[in-house]
Amino acid sequence: MANYSTNEFKGGLKVMLDGDPCAIVENEFVKPGKGQAFNRVKLRNLITGRVWERTFKSGESLEGADVMDLEMEYLYSDGDMWYFMKTDGSFEQYAVEKKALGDTAKWLKEQVAYTVTLWNDNAISVTPPNFIELEVVETDPGLKGDTAQGGSKPATLSSGAVVRVPLFINQGEVLKVDTRSGDYVSRA
């Protein structure tokens, strides 16, 4: 991979730091009146998701990371691994470990497309679509007529996620949910 110098660091650039692939979040050029220039850089570790703040002397460089985001459809799990298939028509499949799946585990639904991040051709993280439609498999009975305001209750969705929903929602209904916040949006 190519090397990138501090003046090429922009949001989204993928680089290697301490052996892990990272995405640049923010790069600030700092320089005292008459002294050495530095770059204050925020990077997201793509494996742990943690954000690091590091300082570099201006002009230093980091090795690029061979990281790609690909759209893949969720197929199934055998309990150990979770299987996804590229949507580019190649039918190529990738096995994803639980660790890489992370919180996305609770938003999985077959035939839905996810963004799978590959590093050196291994899946390191999976990002769900911003909105997903899932069926309510368990919740307290709905309150008739209460469609307007007030109150919420927990509902378990087919993927395993538990979200707060309005009181009028019933078991068996399909809901639209925001996966970023975990908030109920509407009936699907």
Place this chain on the structure above:
Amino acid sequence: MATDWQPTASIETLRERARLLAQVRAFFAGRDVLEVETPVLGHGGSTDVHLASLSCQADTPAGRERLWLITSPEFSMKRLLAAGSGPIFQLAKSFRDGEVGRRHNLEFTMLEWYRPGFVLNELIDETAALIHTILPGASGPLRRRRYRELFRAALHIDPFHAPLSDLRRLAGERGGLDMAEAPRDTCLDLLMSLVIEPTLGRDGQEVVVDYPASQAALARRHRDPEDGEWVASRFEVYAQGLELANGYDELIDAGEQRMRFEEDNAERRRLGFAEVDIDERLLAALEYGMPAGCGVALGLDRLIQLALGKQSVAEVMAFATPNC
């Protein structure tokens, strides 16, 4: 359709900018300081190790030659002072290679002025008055902070005498990088930028004085009357954590000036940086005799940024470097 042709500042902001520029000119007109314009190209450049100069090739009456873009209008203005101009100011486009960010732009507007016969404290007061004109919010008592005291208060370390190993460890910890090989001034620069600067000028202007003698650049050095330490006769003004101005009791000794240029170029060779042609005409002017006095350079785009409550210098420039 491409949108990167559009200005990085709104037209309304550019109107405000023009109004502030007129205020700057009125400020100096009221004090009988002459506005001058000097070239952005010169046969000599800035040797400062931490400034990267741009240069170009040009056909001139002397043939094909290399000309340097100014990093500030300092050298030409000093030649005018030696020629008897009296007090002068300039709004000069200046260029520093690689400096692009929220607070920097490759080319920017430097407000620079010189006051023959002034002592440093007089120029500090005038700089604060100019900033107050543009930034009425930054009033309050002007606080003067000594470099050494800032380090003692914020980091419990004496920047002049702490062992280099202590400074390297502290800078490495604060910056999250390996400073094991870093020279003393690099450690101090990092700590100044990351730890101290953001706290300066939070509620008004703050002036930092008595920099280490090694950071004198083109300023004279003097012994601190209190503790006898050699310090640089230099100040910087901060507002809202932003460095706005850098002032010197100007070095007027031609021999000392030549030595500093040569030391810079020696350091450049050591670090593998390109050497910069020394401005022989500046040295000749100092040889002839420049009146003793003080000068200051102020980053006008930053001052306008603060005055208009913007987040970056790009927002107060018609076309910032990425869109130029």
